Amino acid sequence: MAPLTVFVTTWNTGLQGSKAQSQDLTGWLLPVLHNTAKDPELPEGIVPDLYAIGVQELLPVHLALAGLSRPVLAALTNRIQSLLSAHATSLSPNKTPEKYSLVQRTSHVGVALWVFARDKTMEGRLGKSGTATLGLWYGGMGNKAAVGVRVPVRRGKDGGWEIFTFVNTHLEAHDKNVPRRNAQYRDILSSLVFNTTDPLASPTQIFETSHLVFLGDLNYRLAKTPPAAGLRDGKESDDVLILEKARAEMVDNDTLRREQREGRVFGGLREGDLTRFAPTYKRIVGQVEGYSKKRIPGWTDRILFASHTDPPHLFSPQSTLDPIPAQAPHSTTAIVHFSSTPELTISDHKPVHAVLSLPEVEHSAPAPHLAPLLPPAPSHHSPRPPATSREVLLVYKLLGTILDRIVGWPWCLVVLLGGGNERTGMGVGAFLAMIWGVYWTGVWSA
Incomplete structure (x- = not known):
């Protein structure tokens, strides 16, 4: 099978998910239609094989806690599927009808995750998918939560099975709560567990996969107020070098990168170049530009990932400052595009998206349970915790739901x-x- 293209996006809708149904969502899900002039490296004719779409704060908290999110989820599912299918059809030769099918959808309170697959390239190549959910707030409540989707994909003609795991989460807010966010990340490692009905298979954790994409409103802010020069969304008239230099100084103060370098979180995950776009939070609702003075700005909305074919040096403390090295093996998963969509203004967050290109497979795993897995955590990180038992998770989830x-x-x-x-x-x-x-x-x- 040819290289696989995955489009990943995360958006905290600021409790306005129902309003998103009436918005022009092409800038979010089809940025090529809006950003080609600003981002010429984004191919015009790209039609991703897989879409992973994550949202946080889908609707007002009282409705989400009461379990009343189903109508909004259903409406957005239909809207997204129609939009993706129409775009693929418009790019197909002779406008041959194309379709994206929903592989899996899962949600917990205000956090939701969709995975769609392009029928033309993925039909007959997907194994049985699974989901997992986890409340991250006190007592297992779900106003902070994580959800996951796991999809086996046959990438070779007869074999080459790989496991794709997508995790969408909303972590603790406020500048002072870095330790709390770190603890919630460790809870995800131990307790976002994919169970199976196969009596011969064991429950699996998120890093027991061939490819992991970790996205969401992770809420890591800047350690101090940044200079105004880096807070502009880039325009064609801007001096790109000056803008990126200002943002590079801001990245040095990014608390997620700091915690990662110190070996406390996100070991074995990498991301694109944050200097390519302005911090996504806290923006002024209704405006393309501008930030609220109530919060220190930050890249709270993140997409991190890892592939089993990535070389180990990409995950060293030094490489987190240079996430896209100039020279990398041909087997490395490539970041084709990484940016945000400032044009969407209904939330105090801006969506972030990434286009990942996975190289052709060089293995022939004959079944999903034999798929290659990610390596252990890098040496400067603590070992990943073992899985929480199913019985404990059931009690915790029941308490959280109540x-x-x-x-x-x-x-x-x-x-x-x-x-x-x-x-x-x-x-x-x-x-x-x-x-x-x-x-x-x-x-x-x-």
Whole structure:
């Protein structure tokens, strides 16, 4: 099979996922239609074999905690599938109809992940996919969460099976919570487990795969307020060298890169060149440019990945400062494109996307369970933790779901009482509670 192209994107919709249904999503999912002038290295005729699409804060928290995300998920699924299929058809010879099929969709509270495959190149090459979900907040609640999709792909004519794992997550917010984010990442390593119905197969963790893509609102910020020169979204009239130099100084203060260099998180994962676009958070809703003064800006929205064919030196502490070396073996997964979409303005985050090109396979694994796997964590990182037992995970997920609903449903009632306004609803609820209390006081005193 020829090299495989994977399009990956992450977007924190700022609780506005339902509004995304009515937006022009081509800049998010088909950036080639918008960015060719600015980013000439992005091929015009690219039609990815796989799409991995992650969102966070899909809808207001009270609705998400109450488990009411299904209508928005269904509507977005249909919209995305239609958009991808129409684009592929428009680029096909003689406009031959093309189609993207949904491989798997999974969600947990406000975090959702879709994987689509292009029928023309992937039909008959996919094995049985699986999903995993994990609440990351206290007690297993899901207002911070991780979800995963695992897909076996036959990349050779008769064999060459490989496992693709996509993980989408939303980690703890606020500048001070770096240790908390690090701990949540370790929880994902141990507890985002893919179970199987095969009695001969064991549950698998996210690094037990041939290719891993880790995306989401990871919430790592800059260590200090950056210079204004690097906070502009690049325009054709800008001096690109000056802009990238300013951003390079900002990357040095990126707390994710710092924690990675120190061996605390994301061992064995790499990413594209962050200087290619401005920090994606905290942007001003309704504006293409500009940042809120309430937060230190940062590249909170990230896409990291690893392939079993990547050489080990790409994951050394030094290489995290130079993620795309000039010389790399032909077997290395290449970053064809890495950028953001500032034109989408309904959220205080900007979407990020990456196009990855995986080289032709050089192995002949005859079955998914014999697929090559990623190596252990680099030496300057701690060993990855063992998997949490299924029994413990079941209890943890049950507790988290109960807590989500206990918070979510009363919250929905408060908002409903206020006609959609939470503060009004709290006032109405307090008034009703007072009347109820006066009534029962009178009953008992009588």
